[in-house]
Amino acid sequence: MPFDHTRPLNRGDYRTLALAALGGTLEFYDFVIYVFFAAIMGHVFFPPHSPEWLVQLQTYGIFAAGYLARPLGGIVMAHFGDLHGRKRMFTLSILLMALPTFIMGLLPTYADIGIWAPVLLLALRVLQGAAIGGEIPGAWVFVSEHVPARRVGFACGTLTAGLTLGILLGSLVASAMHARFSEAELVARAWRIPFLLGGVFGLLAVYLRGYLQETPIFKELAEQRALLAEWPMKRVLASHRGAMLLSMLATWLLTGGIVVVILMTPSLLGKLPGIGAEKALLANSLAVVCLSIGCVLAGSLTDRFGNGPTLFAGSGFLLVACYGFYSQIAAHPDWLFPGYALLGLTVGVIAAVPCIMVRAFPATVRFSGLSLSYNLAYAIFGGLTPMAVALMLKSDPQAPAHYVEVLALMGMVLGLALCARRRQAEPDGLKAT
Structure with missing residues (x-):
């Protein structure tokens, strides 16, 4: 039977969203826990007595490697996801994340094996990047194809909130570790605990994904024999370059x-x-809680008002909040909690991004198109951003604010462009063909 795009959300939809979001939380914890211990990892895996800026650059370089590996993993998993089903790749990505995270917690340090320590860390970070490259695009496609078209924004917002809660989980674990152990104890051996815990989280997420079902839209494509016979990525590059940009x-x-x-x-x-x-x-931690709330709110607003207006207004609020927070926090440290909470809430506009992407590609190449675009952009911008901001900070104390403010302005321009395109042709939601 064709998928009913007009029905309300039912119990099965909420169950799917809950399981997908929880699994995303556990997997994203595995990917981001590294950054919360970046300073300690720099002391553990690189030569002692190195200049602080060099240690920071090397540590964030390995962090960037995870992003640079995302396109390869995303392309491979998306290829099979478009041809053989979303669920299989959705589950495989978690397993490929959990194992490297657990092994990180067992790695010998620079003091043990010298230069091989950062080399092994780099290799495991690359495997993590390949896994997350398939996970996030696959998750957005998976939940968006399970719900009616008029609730795609809510589904993507909920899933994105689940991913951001993985950051919260990492932040809470990092806070607990810093409260429980001294800096010397963390450098000595306690840094391993969060990574070993991440491996356990990943295996739990694999178990949870076993309860999910294949998406109705993919089933409909398979029944109609509408799946592509050619390489999906080839179709994306030939016919959907505008959607990619x-x-x-x-x-x-x-x-x-x-x-x-x-x-x-x-x-x-x-x-x-x-x-x-x-x-x-x-x-x-408070900012991430507000970010998760903002994601659900922004996703729901795209269902009500459309992608363009939500992106335009949300980016505007982000611009104002970013300027206010970074320009005043040094002089007013007592504003830390309310200011960071408000900033986190406005960052929730990012939930409009998957809503834009899942509606930009047809179902036959949706996984491949979204995965290639998202992972290629994240490899370039996400991977190089920490190093770029770190270098900018040497001459500009407000570098983080200026970087995000420019992107917020770009978001407003994109929002206006989407509004103009919507007036020309109203989108009809997700379909199987």
């Missing part, structure tokens, strides 16, 4: 919100007088 620019905005505001800012705040590392991590 739009998706890549939108992803650039997403990278700024996550990498700079959520992942990098706690370590920068921790160096300010009157704040410190522990307080910065607690404020980051």
